[in-house]
Amino acid sequence: MNAKKIVGEKAVDFIQDGMIVGLGTGSTVYYSLLKLGRQLEAGLSIQGIPTSVQTKELAEKLRIPLIGFEDVNEIDLTIDGADEVDRNLNLIKGGGGALVREKIIAKASKRFIVVADPSKMVNTLGAFPLPVEVVPFGAQLTEKHIKKLNGEPRLRQSNGTPYLTDNGNYIFDCTFLDITKPFELEIALNSIPGVVDNGLFNGMADVVITVDNGEPIFLDRKR
Ligand SMILES: O=C(CO)[C@H](O)[C@H](O)COP(=O)(O)O
Secondary structure, eight states: OOHHHHHHHHHGGGOOTTOEEEEOOSTTHHHHHHHHHHHHHTTOOOEEEESSHHHHHHHHHTTOOBOOGGGOSOEEEEEEEOSEEOTTOOEEOOTTSOHHHHHHHHHTEEEEEEEOOGGGBOSSBOSSOEEEEEOSTTHHHHHHHHHHTTOEEEEOEETTEEOOOTTSOEEEEEEOSOBSOHHHHHHHHHTSTTEEEESEETTOOSEEEEEETTEEEEEEOOO
C-alpha cells in the first residue's frame, strides 16, 4: 500500500472546474499533481499557484496552467502535505523548505486540504524538528533567541553549505521536545527579529486526509 499515493490522489476529488488551486510541495502532493495532470488532459480546467520552485517546475512539466499569485485575491482550495498532524489538526510543515510560501498560500485559501500518510499523525507535535526560516543577516543571534525558547536549533545544510530557501533564507530545524502549546510557540518564534516564519500551521487545516486500514479517511477541523 502506498499511503502517500492514496491520500494525494484522494485530495484531487475536492477540485472543481474553474477553481484556482494552491499546489503544495513534497512527495505526497506529487501524487495529487500527477492525478491533476491526468484530469486536465481529460478536460478539467483550473489554474494553479505553486508553493515552491520545485512544484512550479513539476506543474510546468505536467502542463498544469499556472497563474501569478499577484493576479488573484483568493485561492479556492490548496492541497499540501505535512510533516506532523496533531489531534487538533495543528501541523508541522517545512520539511521540504517551502513553509513561508506554503503558509501565505494556505492563509489565502478558502479551503486548506492536508494530505498526510499515517506516519505523520501524532498526539503532540514535536518529534519532527520544527523548521524556522531565518534571514541570513545576524542568523547567529537569531539562533540564540530561539535557544531561549528551549529550542535546539540546527542550521539545515545542503552539500556542506547552508541550505537556502526559495526566498534566499536559512532554515533552523529546531527540536523543542513536546510542543504542548503550539499557538504560543508560533507567536513567540515569529516575534524574534530575523525569523521570517516557522513551520507551525495552527488552526489552518480544514480537512486532513489520511489512511486507515488501507482506505482514505477525512478528519474535519472542529470549529
Ligand atoms: O511542508 C512541506 C514542504 O515544505 C511538505 O508538505 C512536508 O514536508 C511533507 O512532505 P512529504 O509529503 O514529502 O512527506
